Amino acid sequence: MIHKIDILYWRLAVFMLVLSLVVVRLTGAMPVHAQALPAFPLIYHGTAEIQGIPVKDGALITARMGSVVFGPVVVKDGAFYNLAVKADSSHNKEVITFYLQGAEPAEQQMIYKYVNYPILPSAMVLTFNSMPIPTPTPSATATSTPIPTATLVPTPAPPIPTPSPLSPMSVGMEIVGDGTLSRGERGQLRLEANPNGHRILRLEAIISADPRQVKILGSEPGDLLPRALSGQQVSGAAMTVIIFQLDATPALHRMGSLVEVEFEVLRDGGTGEVKFELLGLNAINENDHPIAIDLQQSEAVASVIGFPGDVNGDAIVNIIDLALFGRAFGTSERGRYYNAVADFNADGVIDTLDLSTIVYYYNKES
Amino acid sequence: MRYSFTVLTAILVAVLLMLTCQDAPSDQEIRASVIEGSTVTVSLLPARSEVAVGDKILFSIQVYANRSLSAADIELSFASQYVQVVAFGAGDALGPSPLRGIDHIDNGAGSARIALARVGPSDITGPVESTLATVMLEIVGSLADTNLSLSISQIELVDGKYNIISEVIANQAVLTSEQ
Numbered sequence: 001m002i003h004k005i006d007i008l009y010w011r012l013a014v015f016m017l018v019l020s021l022v023v024v025r026l027t028g029a030m031p032v033h034a035q036a037l038p039a040f041p042l043i044y045h046g047t048a049e050i051q052g053i054p055v056k057d058g059a060l061i062t063a064r065m066g067s068v069v070f071g072p073v074v075v076k077d078g079a080f081y082n083l084a085v086k087a088d089s090s091h092n093k094e095v096i097t098f099y100l101q102g103a104e105p106a107e108q109q110m111i112y113k114y115v116n117y118p119i120l121p122s123a124m125v126l127t128f129n130s131m132p133i134p135t136p137t138p139s140a141t142a143t144s145t146p147i148p149t150a151t152l153v154p155t156p157a158p159p160i161p162t163p164s165p166l167s168p169m170s171v172g173m174e175i176v177g178d179g180t181l182s183r184g185e186r187g188q189l190r191l192e193a194n195p196n197g198h199r200i201l202r203l204e205a206i207i208s209a210d211p212r213q214v215k216i217l218g219s220e221p222g223d224l225l226p227r228a229l230s231g232q233q234v235s236g237a238a239m240t241v242i243i244f245q246l247d248a249t250p251a252l253h254r255m256g257s258l259v260e261v262e263f264e265v266l267r268d269g270g271t272g273e274v275k276f277e278l279l280g281l282n283a284i285n286e287n288d289h290p291i292a293i294d295l296q297q298s299e300a301v302a303s304v305i306g307f308p309g310d311v312n313g314d315a316i317v318n319i320i321d322l323a324l325f326g327r328a329f330g331t332s333e334r335g336r337y338y339n340a341v342a343d344f345n346a347d348g349v350i351d352t353l354d355l356s357t358i359v360y361y362y363n364k365e366s
Numbered sequence: 367m368r369y370s371f372t373v374l375t376a377i378l379v380a381v382l383l384m385l386t387c388q389d390a391p392s393d394q395e396i397r398a399s400v401i402e403g404s405t406v407t408v409s410l411l412p413a414r415s416e417v418a419v420g421d422k423i424l425f426s427i428q429v430y431a432n433r434s435l436s437a438a439d440i441e442l443s444f445a446s447q448y449v450q451v452v453a454f455g456a457g458d459a460l461g462p463s464p465l466r467g468i469d470h471i472d473n474g475a476g477s478a479r480i481a482l483a484r485v486g487p488s489d490i491t492g493p494v495e496s497t498l499a500t501v502m503l504e505i506v507g508s509l510a511d512t513n514l515s516l517s518i519s520q521i522e523l524v525d526g527k528y529n530i531i532s533e534v535i536a537n538q539a540v541l542t543s544e545q
Contacts, residue, residue, distance in 0.1 A: 070492065264392070295414050312528075317522075318435070318439070318522070319438070319439040319467070319481055319483075319522045319524050319530070320524055320528055320529075320530060322437050322439075322465065322467040322481055322482075322483040323436040323437030323483045323484070323488075323524040323528050324528055325483065326436065326437060326464065326465045326483030326484050326485050326486070327436070327484075327486065327487055327488070327528075329465055329483075329485045330484070330485060330486070337486065337487060355465060355467075358467060359466075359467055359468065362467050362468055363468075
């Protein structure tokens with residue numbers, strides 16, 4: 001009898017083991033064969049100048065790698081943003097050349113590096129020798145040839161309509177609401193755009209802020225990307241957002257939201273503001289080509305009310321704040337009692353400089 | 367086999383019941399019980415009570431509390447035609463070298479204020495019976511016709527849990543002219 005029960009238990013144990021292996025395999029917990037990861041673009045931004053003078057607004061900058069052209073991006077205030085270069089690994093270590101108006105090469109070149117993970121954009125200064133002169137289109141010149149007599153002139157074939165090129169997608173960034181926040185409060189940052197008829201299939205954005213001032217909490221696709229899957233990577237206060245549309249968006253011609261980012265203000269308004277910067281933006285259309293972007297505004301600023309010294313955030317600097325400050329006094333960032341809120345000058349040490357701040361604001365109410 | 371399974375189940379149920387039925391006090395309840403403790407008393411104790419013009423008298427501001435302290439903001443008021451504050455310093459109630467948030471003497475208006483805070487974490491246990499601060503006064507006017515009172519016009523104490531202590535009784539000191 002006991003022998004039979006033992007066999008039964010053994011069979012049950014083996015069955016459970018097999019079953020768990022099957023379940024683990026089906027749910028993906030087992031390692032699977034590595035799949036080729038998609039390439040991520042190298043994004044370039046910076047300034048463009050001709051012999052030390054900023055390139056005029058509206059000029060176009062492109063990047064070329066072999067026969068492949070990337071861009072263009074539009075120069076504004078002497079700067080360009082979001083020039084995305086992406087290719088597969090076979091182009092690794094190829095030279096990237098930058099062109100002004102598609103003709104004038106820059107003195108600087110870059111080497112393409114295939115990456116399958118998001119990286120921060122590279123800042124550069126592109127220097128050109130001159131603004132290329134547009135090639136004159138041949139025009140008919142008047143000649144003194146006599147008017148031909150009635151000869152049959154073949155009727156020209158009606159021109160084949162070519163699709164008119166779309167304007168670059170205009171993009172800006174703004175703080176939702178009145179842009180006034182206090183420490184501990186959550187705010188929203190919106191990346192707005194008018195696609196100008198472009199159909200967006202994929203979007204990658206890199207937004208940064210001072211990690212001592214704000215903490216980026218997360219992001220969501222905006223109303224322009226209704227059928228999107230999004231992913232994000234937050235490192236300090238730099239965030240990379242990647243959004244995939246399940247299918248390309250319709251060709252819209254209206255302002256809307258691309259990405260909405262939620263953040264939290266960490267400090268009182270010692271500097272009076274928190275600045276967000278759009279470091280990179282890369283939009284891909286339905287044909288897997290980059291969409292030209294006209295960046296209207298790459299910065300957004302939120303005003304922070306309150307003042308340093310209010311350690312407990314009750315809008316008044318009083319003896320409780322001094323007590324909390326005293327607790328952290330003399331510590332540095334790795335110290336057990338270090339309190340970043342009491343480090344008013346954000347130098348990583350809570351010392352007499354910070355004490356002078358709390359003394360200055362003592363008894364003040366916001 | 368079956369017996370051990372029953373025993374194990376019973377133990378598991380008992381542990382779960384113990385965990386769910388524990389009535390642990392919340393942080394708020396703990397804080398409330400601390401704040402609602404007995405009143406804290408602060409007294410001005412002069413080194414001597416009979417004085418003459420030109421004398422310098424040291425006062426100690428003593429605190430009697432049933433809990434630890436992390437900071438104090440004390441304002442004194444006095445009749446400036448009779449006394450002037452020479453020095454206002456920290457005692458030992460807030461550790462050996464507390465921070466000074468405010469250290470202000472206005473002999474014209476007859477007020478002096480000091481805000482002190484302990485450096486480092488507060489010791490959250492144990493009563494305090496020690497000197498919060500010391501004041502050195504100089505007698506500048508004759509007290510022949512009057513008794514001079516020195517009082518604490520405003521005081522805020524912060525306990526070891528960084529809450530303001532709501533009930534603080536402050537006793538004044540009276541000086542008389544030396545016979």
